[in-house]
Amino acid sequence: MKSLLILTLLLFARLLSFSQEAAQLYQTHCASCHGNQCQGGSAQSLVDDIWQFGGPPEHIDWNTKKGLPHLGMPAFGDTLTDPQIRQITTYLRGPAKKERTVAAPLLKMLHTLDYKINVEVWAKGLEIPWSLAFIDQNTALVTERAGRLRVIENGRLHSKPVAETPTVLAEGQGGLLAVAFAPDYAAEDNQWVYLAYSHGLKIQPNGKRAPAMTKVVRGRIHGNQWVDEEILFESPHESYRTTRQHYGTRIVFDAKGDLYFSIGDRGTGAHAQDLSKPNGKIHRIRRDGSIPRHNPFRRNKTALPSIFSYGNRNPQGLAFHPDTDQLWSTEHGPKGGDELNLIQSGLNYGWPIITYGKNYNGTPITDLVRRKGMEQPVFYWTPSAAVCGIDFYHGELFPKWNNKLLVGSLKYEDVRLLHLENNRVIHEEIILQKAGRVRDVVCGPDGAIYVVLNDPGTILRLSPAKEK
């Protein structure tokens, strides 16, 4: 009996040290690129369940052993033994993946240059929430990348997602991405909800992966059901790509009510310069999907008429300045060279001909950072912060921040506040740190700032702290 107990204890200790050993191996060989908590650094997260090259253990083993030299992932076959590699893989799929929760110290007061801020968890238990939009003071919609549209009413998350929303291709960086409303949502005959998502074609008969592209639709919600759907943008199916990254995908409206949306380069940089392709662009359509008369490439026979700007790598943030009605975008760079751009009709933002970034393995993409006929970013981040959702602050709770730009960072897990003057960034302040991967930042109708986090899937609400 006693020996059985000792045996069990020994086994337990062995298992424990096995996992500690794996954590140690990870820290020594992988953390510098994939982050201390496997959450991503200069290379991607290894705990978000997104595997470009396959999630089964033998695929992870293979990629670790052989590397992906063209992407900057070194081969570990000479440094680590097969059992060691398997140990790391087991660790990545188990202990390392355990859901992180919002760090307790964060929920205390934050001190910024202008305000003391109160942070509260506004919604939780979401799976990779991607975009948040308020219908009115009390009601918001949030997308979950896996393909669910959720309603939050008076700060309470409805347990049932909206039924019968479009089927999305939730693989890699794709899925149900953007949700938005036109400014006059409340008007009679309106009540349209706009969605953009990764649309996959049927799996090919030859076993190839389903090609996919960003698609935009609108519909209404009646009795928690998606109805009246209309397709607003679906690019020619020849343009669909079997890659699973760089979908871009945000939706915003200008003061006239025209709709703008972004599509990333889908992993093929050269397409960003090709006006016959939808990827690597920002598009403008009317809200019924028709093409506005003043679209810059409307008369160009080889161009897609919805294109508004091109040479955009992967724009995951779009916002209109509340006073000037100018369109701003944030774009993910490769290694370095994330950009903030002022988007204007018909202009070329240069990707991949000019960039401040490098390939993931450190080799240059191009020697050029500027060229005639191509726009310079207003601001760029090197190293890349993986800048994501943005919004201009316009509310009553933080009056000193009006017209300043809130920028979320996936990689550094923070929210930055950019002070713009004459279209230049004259100051940047980090107002929230180490929260979780920031996917979207929204100034709510109540003037509070809502921060949409991935890992953990939470929405935080920031409001001014009451002085005692």
Ligand code: HEC
């Ligand atoms: C020098 C930086 C670097 C180091 C060190 C590194 N990696 Fe990577 N890894 C990358 C890059 C770059 C990629 C390519 C994808 C990306 O991040 O965009 C990648 C991709 C991967 C992938 C493929 C992911 C997928 O989506 O299929 C796996 C698995 C992986 N790494 C595991 C590891 C493990 C395990 C270690 C440690 C033994 C490690 N890496 C160390 C840079 C690195």
